[in-house]
């Protein structure tokens with residue numbers, strides 16, 4: 001407590017400085033006149049730009065990028081997984097495509113527990129029993145058919161070429177593959193693709209995926225049926241049964257993309273368009289923004305003790321609600337009106353102490369245990385805006401890096417381990433340390449609760465920012481902080497992406513802090529208020545675009561209209577415009 005007045009005067013000084021110069025130590029964003037594509041892999045970005053240049057719209061480019069990443073970024077890009085696409089069209093229409101995986105028809109709430117009701121380690125994360133019914137191909141085809149303008153042949157051309165002819169591996173690609181060498185060795189169908197005669201690939205060698213090329217050709221020729229039916233569908237089912245899984249042809253036949261209304265809210269002068277359930281992202285981001293809107297965040301200053309205090313507590317409250325209330329809307333009636341209500345946020349502010357923690361909280365406004373998150377960083381996000389102003393924000397995933405680490409034999413399709421996003425057992429943390437409740441229990445045909453948050457920020461109804469990231473539960477807080485960086489702190493898009501972050505998810509009690517996010521004295525102040533801090537979280541990889549100028553309400557550079565930024569934390573990816 002005794003640091004509080006000191007904090008105030010430090011704050012005032014920092015504030016004065018922060019207005020003198022908002023330029024941080026970041027490179028200038030990538031600027032372009034006609035359109036921008038930002039993805040986690042250089043060849044996929046180029047594939048998207050090629051489609052825009054050929055006259056395709058942002059949805060066409062998003063489909064081409066989705067298929068290309070499945071080949072050139074196999075750890076997270078996928079055909080055998082699922083994801084979300086948030087779209088805001090130039091004419092003002094907004095929509096959300098949910099191609100999240102589903103629990104198979106033979107799934108049950110206790111399928112990953114032993115006879116004594118204990119979780120069997122690894123069962124929901126490795127191998128065929130961990131696999132949810134894939135949604136990506138359905139999603140890409142739905143998007144193309146309803147909002148795209150181009151035929152499948154040009155949209156799949158880059159993916160088929162890189163799968164058939166291979167692509168040269170760079171150090172970042174090698175690093176990605178190396179993370180799963182031991183897992184690849186355990187599954188012959190996977191080893192034959194992702195190992196080079198049983199050994200890890202080296203820089204300069206080519207990754208060739210001929211079976212995947214054949215699968216992509218079937219999709220090109222037959223659309224989603226080329227994946228869900230015929231030899232590819234049959235091979236997925238056969239591999240599942242051979243590997244102890246439960247997928248049936250009926251699961252594949254029934255899979256459908258859902259078109260939903262995005263979650264929307266406002267933050268100061270801006271609109272937020274984001275992911276509704278079965279994602280928790282949009283709801284949690286809006287709940288946190290609603291809470292923070294009641295504080296003078298700009299005046300408090302970037303990463304001042306007081307600002308961080310409010311941000312951590314907003315995160316803590318949003319995550320207790322997320323973990324307790326949210327699930328697939330077809331199965332669970334979540335109190336969205338309450339969670340998105342500004343009055344509810346105002347009530348939460350009344351229990352957030354300016355100096356102290358909210359303590360032992362529960363869902364709603366009032367309780368719990370600690371766990372340690374263990375996790376990888378394994379999903380991928382891409383952002384696209386075209387020359388007409390159509391904006392597309394896509395996050396899709398196999399869940400863990402290389403998913404369940406098994407391939408459907410003869411298809412080249414790596415399969416997800418998305419079943420682990422369900423509540424495997426109430427009170428037991430999943431691989432993101434999330435301790436979830438009954439709302440997210442496994443039920444046949446249900447989609448597991450997600451944190452993926454493809455988001456679009458608007459002003460006066462027009463997209464001004466497109467963003468998202470991988471990172472499991474950290475997706476939600478990373479998107480939040482990046483939005484605050486541009487709206488409250490006036491950063492340009494690259495500065496906003498680069499700025500150090502922190503993450504709080506209710507359980508465990510500690511907030512994970514990136515290096516340099518807090519100065520030593522800021523940290524001492526926060527600790528004196530009862531805040532506890534943990535290790536740096538694993539790196540996210542934000543892919544973001546600002547429309548109009550490099551910073552909100554800023555001046556354009558020349559006649560460029562689009563400004564892209566890829567997160568430098570993972571040393572891969574490319575922002576490219578034309």
Ligand code: DON
Nearest residue numbers: 377378379450451452471472
């Ligand atoms: O849907 C989700 O929330 C997770 N399956 C996302 C996984 C992820 O972001 C992994 N990357 N860190």
